[in-house]
Amino acid sequence: MLADKAYGAEQIREMIQDQGATPNIPRESNRRRRPCFSKRLYRERNLIERFFSKLKHFRRLANRYERLAANLLATIQLASMRLWLRAHEFTA
Structure with a gap:
């Protein structure tokens, strides 16, 4: 699941994992633990955002x-x- 930093809370990450998905959310600057994050995959989120903007x-x-x-x-x-x-x- 792709999301921005606003959805980076640990409870939200756990909920996503409980549903069988893998969260791809950038870490917040004050977070010590570094969760798994793919910049390449996150860039594709921009395409979706622009599509909804055009709609x-x-x-x-x-x-x-x-x-x-x-x-x-x-x-x-x-x-x-x-x-x-x-x-x-x-x-x-």
């Missing part, structure tokens, strides 16, 4: 007009496809 540019998603889960998922899929097409378009 929020779609007014229908930002204002949460959709009340049904199925409609919300369909709206997210349409917005994701539009972002993917925009990123992979080419000029001839």
